[in-house]
Amino acid sequence: MNASRRDVLTLMAGNAAASMVPLRTSAAASAPLTLNYLLASALYGDMKLAEVLPEVSPAGCAGLDLWGKPHATHREEVDEMGVDAFEALLKQSGVPLVCSTRYPLGPFGLQPEMPMVKRLGGKLIVCASKGPKDVTGVEAKAGIKEFLELMKPHADAAAGHGITIAIENHAGALLASPDSLRYWAEFNTHPALGVALAPHHLHDHVDDLPKLIRELGAKNLPFVYFQEYGIGSKQPVAKEIELQQLPGYGTLDYRPILKALREVSFEGFVEIFMHPTPRGAPILPTPAEITAAINRSRGHIEGLLQEVNA
The missing domain is CATH 1.20.5 (Single alpha-helices involved in coiled-coils or other helix-helix interfaces)
Known part of the structure; x- marks a missing residue:
């Protein structure tokens, strides 16, 4: 017809x-990816907050990630000066507190930190997971399901304070293997609970990173570290080797990571990071030198981002 x-x-x-x-x-x-950087106070070690806060804006960062011992002394300094004095120092410096990194408290002990973070306008608390270590397969599935269930009251409390808890994937922890991250993506439903993605703890699975980012999606990724695995995080080495943990100093190609972040419409925070040896030391002798190193790394990332966004 x-x-x-x-x-x-x-x-x-x-x-x-x-x-x-x-x-x-x-x-x-x-849609083009734009990155919101936080300044990790840990990079400045035991330097005083009065020296660190003026570096936030010159480092191209949107705010501060506050670290304490053993990585820095700044959270303890806040306890010594009091929250009122810290709030005044933040205002004087024109710096917002965005994140408090609180590994010593553990994931089930974060609630006492929440009122301070809320008062100062913070959005994130970072911590590690707790449970069976480095598990894969069915053990990872069971461990992640149990952990997420145990975290519900803490995530509810965080939501009530306008805060997200970001759990770092970390070697020797429950949230460590690619399997554990995939099960997180499958089972996590709480909007105030996400992953602080640490590529340096997945250095044996670098090729899996873009896929893991896509599986997690933006809703599970409030925070991403830009740090490459390096032996200088574990033992004394020449400074130029230690600094290879920083973007642009080492060999890790961040383009696949950035491409995946763009594909999932990532809107969280990123942080240029490394671990000095010994822990708690500034990564370089002066604040200006540390900030210059951060800017070199940020420039490297932004150059790659231009390629990814083209």
Whole structure:
């Protein structure tokens, strides 16, 4: 049977509409990625907060990630001066507190930190997981399900304070293997609970990172570290070797990571980071030198980001 002119026009319109769907999807997926950097006070070790806070803006950062011992002394300094004095120092420096990194408290002990973080306008608390270590397969599945259940009251409390808890994937922890991250992506449903993604703790699975980012999605990624695994994080080495943990100083190609972050429409925070040996020491002798190193790394990342966004 011959098609009528109306049938042909209807078919053409339908085909045209169908062809536009992938175009719209592609356009949405290709939205440029913009990175929001935090300054890790740990990079400045035992330098005083009065020296660190003025470096936040010159380092191109949106705010402060406050660290304590053994990585720095700044959280303890806040306890010594009091929250009122710290709040005044933040205002004087024009610096917002965005994150408090509180590994010593453990994931089930974070609630006492929440009122201070909320008062100062913070959005994140970072900690490690707790449970069976370095598990894979069914053990990872069971461990992550149990951990997420145990975290519900703490995540509820965080949500009540306008805060997200970001759990770092860390060697020797429950959240460590690619399997554990995949099960997190499958089972986590709490909007105030996410992952602080640490590529340096996945150095044996670097090729898996883009896929893991896609599986986790932006909703599970409030925070990402930019740090490469390096032997200088564990033992004394020449400074130029120790600094290879920083983007642009080592060999890790961040383009696949950035591409995946763009694809999932990542809107969280990122942090240029490394571990000196010994822990708690500034990574370089002066605040200006540390900030210059951060800016070199940030410039490297932003250069790659231009390629990814092109």
